[in-house]
Amino acid sequence: MRTQVGIVGAGPAGLLLSHLLHLRGIDSVVLEAHSRDYVQKRVRAGVLEQGTVDTLVATGLGDRLLREGLVHHGIELRFGGQSHRIAFEKLVPGRAITVYGQQEVVKDLIAARIAAGGRILFEVSGVAPTGFDTAHPSIGFTHAGLRQTLECDFIAGCDGFHGVCRPAIPDGVLTCYDREYPFAWLGVLAEVPPSSEELIYAHNDRGFALHSMRSPEVSRFYLQVAPDEDVASWPDERYWAELRARLETVPGWHLRTGPVLEKVVAPMRSFVAEPMRYGRMYLAGDAAHIVPPTGAKGLNLAAFDVGVLAQALAAWYADGSTGLLDAYSGTCLRRVWRVQHFSWWMTTLLHAFDGYDGYDRRLQRSHLDYVCGSAAASASLAENYVGLAHV
Numbered sequence: 001m002r003t004q005v006g007i008v009g010a011g012p013a014g015l016l017l018s019h020l021l022h023l024r025g026i027d028s029v030v031l032e033a034h035s036r037d038y039v040q041k042r043v044r045a046g047v048l049e050q051g052t053v054d055t056l057v058a059t060g061l062g063d064r065l066l067r068e069g070l071v072h073h074g075i076e077l078r079f080g081g082q083s084h085r086i087a088f089e090k091l092v093p094g095r096a097i098t099v100y101g102q103q104e105v106v107k108d109l110i111a112a113r114i115a116a117g118g119r120i121l122f123e124v125s126g127v128a129p130t131g132f133d134t135a136h137p138s139i140g141f142t143h144a145g146l147r148q149t150l151e152c153d154f155i156a157g158c159d160g161f162h163g164v165c166r167p168a169i170p171d172g173v174l175t176c177y178d179r180e181y182p183f184a185w186l187g188v189l190a191e192v193p194p195s196s197e198e199l200i201y202a203h204n205d206r207g208f209a210l211h212s213m214r215s216p217e218v219s220r221f222y223l224q225v226a227p228d229e230d231v232a233s234w235p236d237e238r239y240w241a242e243l244r245a246r247l248e249t250v251p252g253w254h255l256r257t258g259p260v261l262e263k264v265v266a267p268m269r270s271f272v273a274e275p276m277r278y279g280r281m282y283l284a285g286d287a288a289h290i291v292p293p294t295g296a297k298g299l300n301l302a303a304f305d306v307g308v309l310a311q312a313l314a315a316w317y318a319d320g321s322t323g324l325l326d327a328y329s330g331t332c333l334r335r336v337w338r339v340q341h342f343s344w345w346m347t348t349l350l351h352a353f354d355g356y357d358g359y360d361r362r363l364q365r366s367h368l369d370y371v372c373g374s375a376a377a378s379a380s381l382a383e384n385y386v387g388l389a390h391v
């Protein structure tokens, strides 16, 4: 089997790359370990930056997104018995976020690729990228019981944090930077209309809580818990009671609860591998970097990477120029590190840390007061949250 770009992973990064390449007349094959049904139902991110929405709309994927996505012009920070709104419409006019589930983005992308005759092979195993330090890379894989080789000009490693592409790069090439946080998020998806029109980030001595949503009928909640927390020790009643204790801290605000559709523990980690390229292997999305979800950035960063990569590959196919390909890693890493900082900052600002004494907590509280009380500090949060246009 032969293609121009062999893509490992049918998450947002791999699928969007395949779509963007197709629009530039470049052929690709996507190899995915899971079934189509599985990837279309995997509930994860849900907050799209303005730039991500603009890319999806400009490339013909805006139909359902514009109809069903919930456009938000602000978020709420809740602490000290008060709520403070970060008003995007005043602080970053013309820019907003859109709440639209990652699984919906994935569904739209798969439908578009299949309608255009794109090749996505689901349920492949034994994926083995090789030869990417030569001009003739290839990817070995097994599909429907048959061992095959996909020959290509380039390999895009879009296979997430636990994929095979990054580990296939020889030892000593990549430098990895990481941070583990001493807590995790216990996320619940529930069939209940949101209790608030906008996301609520709650700072509380009991721990952080987030009220989010996926649609007018489905809410998403997160509680800060211990990193090794067992979901089984959180029956629904305990979950709702703790969420109430952390969120119902302002007069007159009440949490609506409903049937729980899913309950998962998500680890909190920051990670960057540099450079994001080795020979003809290009890493994109979670394969190269991850952020704690506090800043809602992972999916958006994946979309940014593949936008840069698609443009660089198009330049190479147009006239053999390597300038943009050579600049790929540096271009992406500038935004990656901005987003790393923002996600780390939001995480350290809002969570309760074991071992924090009165001094640490007062610093945290002072910083929250500053962020909400100063127009400049609010604008900084807002422009990072909706996605910086210039990095």
Ligand SMILES: Cc1cc2nc3c(=O)[nH]c(=O)nc-3n(C[C@H](O)[C@H](O)[C@H](O)COP(=O)(O)OP(=O)(O)OC[C@H]3O[C@@H](n4cnc5c(N)ncnc54)[C@H](O)[C@@H]3O)c2cc1C
Binding pocket: 008, 009, 010, 011, 012, 013, 014, 031, 032, 033, 034, 039, 044, 045, 046, 047, 102, 124, 127, 158, 159, 160, 161, 162, 163, 164, 187, 266, 284, 285, 286, 287, 293, 295, 296, 297, 298, 299, 300, 301, 302
């Ligand atoms: C609980 C949670 C909440 C989140 N909330 C947000 C948010 O609000 N906003 C935001 O922007 N981001 C959020 N994120 C992060 C976001 O989901 C990820 O950053 C995003 O999925 C990255 O996309 P990706 O395509 O790079 O990787 P992935 O989505 O991980 O896709 C990688 C694909 O590669 C496949 N694969 C892996 N190994 C192989 C292999 N060996 N062979 C073939 N295929 C393979 C996987 O099955 C998968 O389909 C959240 C993440 C979690 C876990």
